Amino acid sequence: MASEKPDHEGPDRGLSGLPGGKPKYSAFALARQAMQYHQGWQRAWRDAQPRDEYDAVIIGGGGHGLATAYYLAAVHGINRVAVVEKGWLGGGNTGRNTTIIRSNYLWDESAAIYEHALKLWEGMSQDLNFNVMFSQRGVLTIAHSEHELREMSRRVHAIRMNGIDSEILGPDEIRKFVPIINIDQTIRYPVMGGFLQKRGGTARHDAVAWGYARAADDLGVDIIQNCEVTGLRRNGRRIVGIETSRGFIKTRKVGCVVAGHSSVVAAMADIRLPVASRPLQALVSEPIKPILDTVIMSNAVHMYVSQSDKGEMVLGAGVDKYNSYAQRGSFPVPEHMISAAVELFPVLSRLRMLRHWGGIVDTCPDASPIISKTDVEGLYFNCGWGTGGFKATPGSGYVFADLIANDRPNSIAAPYALDRFQTGLLIDEHGAAGVAH
Amino acid sequence: MLLITCPYCGPRDESEFSCGGEAHIARPLAESSLTDAEFADYLFLRDNPKGLFLERWRHAAGCRRWFNMARDTVTHEIVEIYPMGSGPASKAGKAAHAASWRRDTAAEAASKPAHKSRAKKDKVS
Numbered sequence: 434m435a436s437e438k439p440d441h442e443g444p445d446r447g448l449s450g451l452p453g454g455k456p457k458y459s460a461f462a463l464a465r466q467a468m469q470y471h472q473g474w475q476r477a478w479r480d481a482q483p484r485d486e487y488d489a490v491i492i493g494g495g496g497h498g499l500a501t502a503y504y505l506a507a508v509h510g511i512n513r514v515a516v517v518e519k520g521w522l523g524g525g526n527t528g529r530n531t532t533i534i535r536s537n538y539l540w541d542e543s544a545a546i547y548e549h550a551l552k553l554w555e556g557m558s559q560d561l562n563f564n565v566m567f568s569q570r571g572v573l574t575i576a577h578s579e580h581e582l583r584e585m586s587r588r589v590h591a592i593r594m595n596g597i598d599s600e601i602l603g604p605d606e607i608r609k610f611v612p613i614i615n616i617d618q619t620i621r622y623p624v625m626g627g628f629l630q631k632r633g634g635t636a637r638h639d640a641v642a643w644g645y646a647r648a649a650d651d652l653g654v655d656i657i658q659n660c661e662v663t664g665l666r667r668n669g670r671r672i673v674g675i676e677t678s679r680g681f682i683k684t685r686k687v688g689c690v691v692a693g694h695s696s697v698v699a700a701m702a703d704i705r706l707p708v709a710s711r712p713l714q715a716l717v718s719e720p721i722k723p724i725l726d727t728v729i730m731s732n733a734v735h736m737y738v739s740q741s742d743k744g745e746m747v748l749g750a751g752v753d754k755y756n757s758y759a760q761r762g763s764f765p766v767p768e769h770m771i772s773a774a775v776e777l778f779p780v781l782s783r784l785r786m787l788r789h790w791g792g793i794v795d796t797c798p799d800a801s802p803i804i805s806k807t808d809v810e811g812l813y814f815n816c817g818w819g820t821g822g823f824k825a826t827p828g829s830g831y832v833f834a835d836l837i838a839n840d841r842p843n844s845i846a847a848p849y850a851l852d853r854f855q856t857g858l859l860i861d862e863h864g865a866a867g868v869a870h
Numbered sequence: 871m872l873l874i875t876c877p878y879c880g881p882r883d884e885s886e887f888s889c890g891g892e893a894h895i896a897r898p899l900a901e902s903s904l905t906d907a908e909f910a911d912y913l914f915l916r917d918n919p920k921g922l923f924l925e926r927w928r929h930a931a932g933c934r935r936w937f938n939m940a941r942d943t944v945t946h947e948i949v950e951i952y953p954m955g956s957g958p959a960s961k962a963g964k965a966a967h968a969a970s971w972r973r974d975t976a977a978e979a980a981s982k983p984a985h986k987s988r989a990k991k992d993k994v995s
Contacts, residue, residue, distance in 0.1 A: 705915050705971060706918075707910075710920075710943070754888065757944075759943070763871050765871070765885040798914050854913075854914045855906045
């Protein structure tokens, strides 16, 4: 039977449940705790203090970093791993995104990594014994012009050639699928059609960070918060450790997954990356009754919207037009996005917004990530995810752990090496990245 | 939200402008002598400092003219606005210009009009 399973089943997915012996979460555990007035819950992960030495250190305690640490321990058996985080776990872009998951990208290289990630999403709650609330509610991308619709159908065919579900919908089908949408052909950007990935959807972003942290901790990974990296110590061309605000940590392998601050950490090792750090903004409305049971995106008007399980409308915009590390965006960007949202969904016009925030994303010239070795031996970078890193969290962590463990990229990670900017083998995904960079 | 003083029109709202990215990148004139890696420096690598950044802006919804700006990427403070073709005049701007790694790259060296040795030869002949 085992041989009939696809590649991503079995141990390749990580480990099912918590083999380290942590108490499991289940309906029975919930009932048992309810009888004890919920006094018996244990910490999900230890508040680890840095040790002197690790086999590998991951810089950045966001989803990608925690996933990397988990797969290092679960798939490669490397348990002496630390995740060092400047702030708190999942406090950066992992807790600031709009949680959209899909794999409908144009190129084969992208299909490989995003579809790999989507398959891991489908089993993640079981693998981690943590309900990440992965909901395959579908992701519908809308076209607003004849040309965009034609380009879209070309894209849909390319996606289907890669074995990924994708279908074109006309305005009437869209109206049936999303009753609140305005398909009036006289508006400024009329709905001409769209394409749907039914297996796409959303997940609870915090739960992803917590789930990976708990499962990694169960396997012995140290998660060290409030620990800022201040330097990368090298001996010749080899990494020998990291300087942190809590002292020196000796290690021969460092994986760097710090999103918006990638250039800053890279500069500590005299490495330059072709990334630009930009704010990406999102906002959340007051909670209302269920009106939208899917995810709507529009590249042309820079808007994407979904409704959370709490009832809040979650809206996201395109990146700001200038570099910034300030974690707050400029006002015209959400204003532009809201005007588009209100035209497409007139029902939103009186909705009040509760929260608005910005995260710093590292955008790449070709809108594809960098998963790469560097000129410094033992130093690896996973960055450049730009506006769409959340959907790739498990796949990114999986292939990055593989790169760190084996010191060579596997077939999924290989096209994402830094040298593509010299060879010219770019993976141009500006069209599929959802919003313009 | 930035209030940008266009050198030609005066203070205007940020939404009237478009940002052209890093300033002071010269196209290598001696491009045939560069390796692929060195040319990639020119083509793809952009400075991404946390702090003062020298960048180009255009008053897209106004006079449509380009100018340079020295802006802090953390505080968003605009330190200086200066015309295209000139360097920063403020102390902080000059320091940021000199400290940029781009000044040390082969692509930057290859952007100079001609090598000094060759210029001397030309004079002799």
